[in-house]
Amino acid sequence: MSEAAADCLFCRIVAGQVPAQVLRRSARTWSLQDIAPQAPFHVLVVPTDHHRDIAALTSADPGLAGELLAEAVAVAQANELTQGGYRIVLNTGAQAGQTVFHVHAHVLGGRGFSWPPG
Numbered sequence: 001m002s003e004a005a006a007d008c009l010f011c012r013i014v015a016g017q018v019p020a021q022v023l024r025r026s027a028r029t030w031s032l033q034d035i036a037p038q039a040p041f042h043v044l045v046v047p048t049d050h051h052r053d054i055a056a057l058t059s060a061d062p063g064l065a066g067e068l069l070a071e072a073v074a075v076a077q078a079n080e081l082t083q084g085g086y087r088i089v090l091n092t093g094a095q096a097g098q099t100v101f102h103v104h105a106h107v108l109g110g111r112g113f114s115w116p117p118g
Contacts, residue, residue, distance in 0.1 A: 005050040010102040014048050024078070028064055029071045031107075040110030041079060041086075045072045050102055053092040057103045072105045081109035089117075 005011040012018040014030060021033040023043055034042040047064055051057035058065045069088070076086045086109035091098040 005102075008050055008102045009100050010046045010104060011050050014046070024071070024075060026067070026071055028067055031071065031075050034106065038106075039087075039108040039113075041081060041108065043075050043079075043107045045075060045105040045107060047103060052101050053098060053103050054090045055092055068103070068105055072107050075107045076109065079109070081107075084109065085113075087113050 009018065013020045013032065020030075022030055023033065024031040028048050030046045030048065032044045032046060034044050045068055047057065047068055049061070049064065051060055051064075054065065057068070072088045076082060076088075086107060089106040089108065090103070091106075
């Protein structure tokens, strides 16, 4: 694990150093319950490889970026969110609300959402 990844919460979860409620695993992603849910359904889809944000991930591994989104959709479908709708959020940078600097997609559902967000 790199020095940056050693300090990363999600890298430590993937390495088994920090417990988490894991819902699903694919070859390159993990889906975890959010510990501070913002909706009745709130799951994080996290790639196992460390990338700071979606811009870094897309630059380094566009295929994994696609897998991340595909897994977010699969999580929504597996939890029957497609009928009422759901939101996938990728925060990039502190000003956008990113607090863990390891790219992750929030899958939110189970309530109505307004627009614009935030």
